[in-house]
Amino acid sequence: MNTDPISDLLTRIRNASIASKESVSIPYSNMKNEIVKIMKKTGYIQDIKIEKIGKFRQISLTLPKTAEKLHLKRISKPGQRIYVKRSEIPRILNGLGIAIISTPKGLMTDNEARKENVGGELLCEIY
Helix, strand or coil: CCCCHHHHHHHHHHHHHHCCCCEEEEECCHHHHHHHHHHHHCCCCCEEEEEEECCEEEEEEECCCCCCCCCEEECCECCECCEECHHHCCCHHHHCCEEEEEECCEEEEHHHHHHHCCCEEEEEEEC
């Protein structure tokens, strides 16, 4: 049993990136699926496939072939939730990175949250 599935997702992607792996498999959940969709939309992941193995589903990710490793940092944790108001949403590396925020309108990047004028739980930073 995993107590923090988002942290597990980020760690698996980070480890695969450091080891220069082309793909990584992750157990499926709706939250993980939404996070990897955002990462694909912003270019941090090349391709997403949802596979059914037995009675369980897995997310198979294809990582881009880049020389630099991904920096993935979990901000809000199960023991300490971090919430931000719409005016307090941080800029990651002056806009070069993204923050993923769980808002009442769903998961979105920091830029989308600023445009929608909503705050929420600051899940992670990616750059």
